[in-house]
Amino acid sequence: MAMVGLFWIAEGDVYVGAKPSGLAPGVRLTPEGVMALGDGQAALHLWEDVRALTVADVPVKSLMRQVGVVKDLAVDTVMNLALSLHPGRADEAPSMMTVRVESSGGEHELAAYVAAAVGYSATEVDLSRALLSRLTEGAATMATTLAAMSQWGRSQASGTPRGAERERLLREWMG
Structure with a gap:
């Protein structure tokens, strides 16, 4: 499994955001279409109907965000040591982003x-x-792009690459 940009690629499967488990929401990109996963949003939006695919609510890395995460981790560690019953951040869900699928059937907002x-x-x-x-430019472009991403995921054994390599891969997949 590896993260490249907003994509999570696991053994050839391509997700927007994190790979969901159980009933958690998620979005998988398949050769057939955009698959909404999870409780309350399970659906398949076929590529032939998809006109636009965008993402909103994406947290952008910043120094303040990094400091906040470190501060929260430090506070949770102290609280867990002081109060062994304190649940800490481990029980908190990660942030969500919105994947918007515009299709002939309207606009659909999916959570990931x-x-x-x-x-x-x-x-x-x-x-x-x-x-x-x-990915919405046509069947050939979508198929070629997803195939390249999936192939990379199947051959990737060492986890998430460093930033410069992730950027290079994204540019390569765009053709």
Whole structure:
């Protein structure tokens, strides 16, 4: 499993945001279409009907966000040591982002968990949004792009690459 931009790629499966488990919400990109996963949003939006694919509410990495995460972790650690019954941040859900699918049937807002604890770099957000837009340009473009992302995921064994490599991959997948 690896994160590249806003995408989570696990053994050839491509998700926008984190890969969901159980009834948690998520969005998977398949050769057939955009698959909404989770309780209350299960659906398949076929690529032939998808006119636009965008994402909103994406946390962008910043120094203040990183400091906030470190501060929260430190406070939780102290609280857990002082009060062994305190649940801490482990019980809190990660942030959510909204994946918007515009299709012939209207606009659909899908929820997906954010995979990056301190947010995504601005460059990766921009490249990911451009890549999502590219997926709606036609069947051949979508199939080629998703196939490249899936193939990379199947061959990836060492986890999430560093920032420069993630950006390079996003640019490569855009063609």
